[in-house]
Structures are given as structure tokens and as C-alpha cells.
């Protein structure tokens with residue numbers, strides 16, 4: 001595993017890994033250790049899960065980890081407005097790779113009811129987020145355009161909004177529900193994982209100071225940004 005603690009992401013600590021499996025092994029170990037440490041001081045560990053594909057192996061590895069799962073509470077950073085059992089749902093990835101194999105009780109999982117539609121889903125999820133804040137850990141991936149969760153470039157959220165509807169996402173499906181930067185930054189730790197050469201241009205723009213959603217959240221929180229070598233390209 002290759003690591004470095006001084007990647008110049010604005011206001012975030014960085015680390016680079018040879019490839020996605022090396023990153024996933026380190027992430028799963030660190031998440032489990034961090035949760036165990038927090039649980040020596042509090043009753044529950046509140047984690048926000050990322051959607052997309054980047055975290056799939058990390059989730060699988062966590063599912064095989066020995067942990068006091070009964071004290072974990074699971075939330076989601078964003079959800080796509082498709083039926084609850086649609087494979088495109090971010091919650092489906094979490095259930096398939098981690099929650100079901102680990103035997104997590106569904107009452108510990110706070111899903112975004114995106115099947116209600118973007119506006120109603122955001123309104124329905126807001127009380128769950130208010131009750132959970134501050135989160136212990138927020139997991140985030142990054143899209144090719146620098147979006148994270150379903151906060152896309154150019155999107156504006158009101159300062160006091162914690163969950164917002166997205167009705168014209170540039171990446172399908174267009175209707176989504178997302179936690180806003182105000183909610184995603186309200187966490188003891190934010191871990192952002194970025195892998196693959198398709199993310200290289202956004203990573204370079206971020207490091208050059210571009211105002212991407214992922215950059216805004218990394219700068220506004222206690223964040224770590226982990227990249228693999230493919231995402232960094234010759235910037236290593």
C-alpha cells in the first residue's frame with residue numbers, strides 16, 4: 001500500500017493508494033477502528049453511507065468485520081427516485097454488500113424514501129437527519145464532474161436546508177434526494193474515496209482550487225481525501 005499524508009487538497013488531509021483494493025482494505029479497517037473508538041464514549045455510532053460504486057468493496061470487507069453492529073445507525077447521503085427494490089437505489093448496494101450479510105436489523109437503517117418523489121422524499125427524511133446530527137462519520141464518493149452525494153456543480157442549497165430535492169440531475173436518474181453540504185459537513189469525520197482514471201480531470205481541477213461540490217464539502221468539514229494512483233495520474 002502506498003500512502004502519503006500531504007496531498008495538497010485544500011483543507012483536507014490526503015492519502016494515495018496503489019489501487020482500489022488497497023484503499024478498500026485500509027478504509028474498512030479504519031472505519032471499524034474509528035467506530036469502536038467512538039463507541040467507548042457514546043451509545044450509538046451514526047454513519048452516512050455513500051452510493052455509487054466506489055465503496056462496494058469497502059462495504060463487503062466491513063460486512064466480514066467483527067463489530068458491535070447493534071450500536072450502529074445507518075443513514076444515506078443521497079438516493080435516486082426509483083422504486084425501493086430497484087438495483088439503481090443506493091440503499092440496494094448497501095444492503096447487498098454490507099447490511100444484509102452482516103445481519104443488520106432494518107430498524108437500524110434510515111433509508112431515504114426517495115420512492116415518494118424528490119420533494120416529498122426530502123421533506124420526509126429531514127426529521128431523521130435533524131435527530132441524527134452531528135454524524136460520527138460521513139462517507140462520500142465523487143462523480144466525474146466533481147459531484148458528491150447528489151450535490152451537482154451549480155446547484156444551490158439554502159443555508160438552513162439539510163435535505164433537498166434534486167429534479168434535474170445531469171446523471172441519471174434526474175430525480176434524486178440529497179443531504180446538503182450543511183448536513184454532510186456536520187460530522188466528526190468525513191471520508192472521501194476517489195478511484196479510477198475517469199475521475200482524474202475532476203481531481204486535478206479540485207487540487208487547482210475549482211469550486212466543485214466535493215471541494216466545498218471537504219473544505220468545510222474535518223475531512224480525509226483518499227485517492228488511488230489512477231485518479232491522481234501523474235500528479236502523484
Ligand SMILES: O=C1O[C@H](COP(=O)(O)O)[C@@H](O)[C@H](O)[C@H]1O
Nearest residue numbers: 050051052053054141142143149
Ligand atoms: O450518482 C452518484 O455518484 C457518486 C459517485 O459514484 P461512483 O459510482 O463513481 O462511486 C456517488 O458518490 C453518489 O452517492 C451517487 O448517487
